[in-house]
Ligand code: SF4
């Protein structure tokens with residue numbers, strides 16, 4: 001059964017996700033190719049999916065977040081299929097208005113997600129498959145800071161304790177990854 005996140009939970013999550021993935025600003029790697037904006041901060045490239053409680057929490061603290069309003073038929077379908085009882089697609093006002101302390105979990109964890117192995121163990125983090133060819137960090141895995149990775153791991157453990165549905169979701173994503181990479 002899913003347990004609702006309190007404001008304190010969200011504050012704890014943000015604390016665990018406060019460190020940068022790399023010692024440098026990785027936005028400088030991709031922004032020149034994307035009109036001066038980091039690739040993952042452009043909603044047409046990556047739409048942040050927020051837990052509903054997180055969205056509410058941010059709405060009480062900031063004016064930068066709103067519900068995502070897709071414009072194309074494809075994106076409208078994506079929204080209706082991707083949103084759920086627990087999570088909604090959202091968009092921020094853009095990088096020039098970014099408030100570091102009010103970045104979403106999606107912003108903070110990108111481009112990594114949990115990997116659940118064949119035995120159903122949460123064994124680590126993996127680069128999100130759909131962004132492997134798009135985020136330049138894929139060629140700089142050695143630049144990831146271990147302390148940040150450790151904290152992200154702790155963060156996902158907390159999520160899975162409260163949200164078994166999230167565990168099931170990543171179990172299925174990880175299985176899909178194994179199939180597509182020929183490991184199953
Ligand atoms: S995570 Fe990847 S896409 Fe996002 S700012 Fe860093 S290098 Fe660019």
Ligand code: SF4
Nearest residue numbers: 041092094095098107
């Ligand atoms: S809140 Fe900041 S980090 Fe997140 S998508 Fe917007 S500009 Fe990027």
